[in-house]
Amino acid sequence: MFVDNASLTVKSGKGGAGCVSFRKEKFVIKGGPDGGSGGKGGDVYFEVDNNTDTLSTYKGMHHVKADNGQPGMGSNCSGKSAKPVVLKVPPGTQVIDEDTEEILFDLLEDKQRVLFLEGGKGGLGNTHFKNSRNQTPSYAQPGLVGTTKNIRLELKLIADVGLVGYPNVGKSTLVSTISNATPQVANYEFTTLTPKLGVVDVGDYNSFVAADIPGIIEGASDGRGLGIEFLKHIERTKTLLYMIDMSNYREMMDQYEVLKEEVGKFSKELSGRKFAIALTKIDAIPSEELNEKITQFIEAIGLSLSNENTFSFEKDKKYFLQELTYTKYNEELPYFVLPISSATHDNINGLKYALYDLISRDRCEE
Template identity: 50%
Template sequence: MTEGNFVDYVKMHVSSGKGGAGSAHLRREKYVAKGGPDGGDGGRGGHVIVRANPNLWTLLHLKFKRHIKAGHGENGSKQTSTGADGEDVYIEVPLGTVIRDTETQDILKEITEEGQEYIVAEGGMGGLGNNHFKTATNQTPRYAQPGIDGQETDITLELKILADVGLVGFPNAGKSTLLSVITAAKPKIANYEFTTLKPNLGIVQYRDFQTFVIADIPGIIEGAAEGKGLGYRFLRHIERNSTLLFMIPADAPNVAEQYRILLHELEKYNPELLDKDKLIAITKCDMLDAELKAELKKELDKSLPVEYLFISSVAQQGLTQLKDRLWAMLNRPAVSE
């Protein structure tokens, strides 16, 4: 999927259908001069429903759908015939979509399971026909209820990617290169910052035909949690990853300091991100000879609080060990309380 086709944020105005009016019909037939009320109920207005579709990966198909409107219920008719319900409208979204109220920014629902549905605008109820209002003292009521109006609201759909591993790092740390080497994804790769402008997903083929999903988001810079760079807009995509792979290049001035800054930005955005499993990949290690690597390792053993690995995507070094370690972390037995 190209960057231009990845859409993860859509605003739209939704309107449900109005309920049909009840009928005030009085039964009149050849041999039944005064048959009494037989007006039917109005049909329910159509709902606007958000529905999970596991075959979708983006909100691209909704990019230009700014107004969604459901059908109106039909009016009731004679012989207590109920009007047809208005047609429901379904908004298909990928798993991981968050539905927000645009005005209040409150989360209405998170769509995370296949087949899950959520009504964002309920159709209006149909009115009751005059058949419901007959009494011993009023045997021919000539009135019926009107249908109830539908609902109108503005919603925002946000996609949080459902991936097993999220890549975290500064711009130009080698995230896209790693994704292109260990998966079939074809992200844009170049030697300048913010080459990646949209998240990329890739499926890692592991041993015995097993797979896991890895997500590459635009690089984080210091201050990303306050909106600097592109990081803030896409930090939500790593909220659902169970494991975070921090990528720091071997030629960084201070590897431990870069890790601290990245961790701090995640904490400012959402402190719960720090509870996830973490692994550090020291990238571009093909630039180091054995002596430099040993010296760096001695320094990192003292300064890094989590496990780390040396890798080189270009030279294909350390990638098997990386996949083994990630797989082990993803399939770690749950700790019973």
């Protein structure tokens, strides 16, 4: 089960109380105080675990509490410190203070471990308070209480490319075609109810991660449909792939404008990311109509089909894009517009390499 947020109350352990004790042993006159100190309360840590991809562990878990430290004992024996509690979360998890909405931690790297709440310090036993003026102290410190925090965990998936499109536009089919992911694929809208990640291999040594986001519809930013709920999962991606269904009853330009508008309403920063466009399901369009529809769309978004704006990769390296591809990058325009078909695999390899090229440029700029 995919769970991307959870609220819980976390409390570190209380320190153990110090001990009041006096040494009583045969042949030892006035042995004096020997009360030991209490043990430290349990700390609470967060640790990133790359083997998890959901917060389902914390669904229904309203409280997490570390153990208290053990009290001190006589004979100068200190109490045992409590073991820390380690909360494992997937990469991309944010820890947010529910009371102030402050982002406390943004956990991204595998094996990253941070101290969240420190356990209370154990109290000192009475042996620590003896001096020349008070040789029989009859008091000890109580342990310090632990810290309590109300937090919310929010998972924002980490991907290189986020797929954005209407329901049933072919996002899941594309992810299953180009990667090792196996999302549900069916011929009805809102097949994908939760985001899916897929690792896309590009050649023998390179790869990138693509995120299939549930479909966005008009009015999504006002609460309609499912897409806006999951748009947070593409906030971390620096590249967006808008997918336009050429066989849909909606006009291609209408799809594009609505998607751009809804993403912009959700986040101005997100709408300014580098992006590309894939025109899907070209196998469902008669060949005599295909080029005309593509040409009209490309011209409508302000691009030109002149030769200086097109390129093709070498076919023997399986790098091939149609001549309708636009590649002269402008921040206001898509990096490329590429007609594809996941069913017949038309231009699928070209799409993989074109996306990797765009991602590589972003990495070089960093």
